[in-house]
Amino acid sequence: xxxxxxLYGWIVIGIxxxxxxxxxxxxxxxxxxxxxxxxxxxxxxxFGELFDGATVASNSHxxxxxxxxxxxxxxxxxxxxxxxx
Numbered sequence: 001x002x003x004x005x006x007l008y009g010w011i012v013i014g015i016x017x018x019x020x021x022x023x024x025x026x027x028x029x030x031x032x033x034x035x036x037x038x039x040x041x042x043x044x045x046x047f048g049e050l051f052d053g054a055t056v057a058s059n060s061h062x063x064x065x066x067x068x069x070x071x072x073x074x075x076x077x078x079x080x081x082x083x084x085x
Contacts, residue, residue: 002057002060004057004060004061004064005057005060005061005063005064005067006064007064008033008037008061008064008065008068009064009065009067009068009071010068011033011068012030012033012064012065012068012069012072013068013071013072015029015030015033016030016068016069016072017072033065034065037058037061037062037065040058040061040062041058041059041062
């Protein structure tokens with residue numbers, strides 16, 4: 001397993017952070033990214049095998065995506081909690 005799960009999490013955080021300014025762009029990017037990862041889960045990717053014969057760990061991409069959503073939700077909750085108290 002490599003670093004791609006972390007990268008997917010960062011991509012989601014970045015997309016969600018521009019939502020207030022660029023709604024359509026962020027929705028389009030989230031739809032594409034989520035669709036791509038769901039496609040990876042159910043169908044073998046034609047690019048699923050790397051040059052060295054190893055396979056892409058598609059589950060790690062899914063967990064990175066979910067981790068990005070959870071991190072962003074947690075940060076919003078913390079921000080709202082600081083503003084109220």
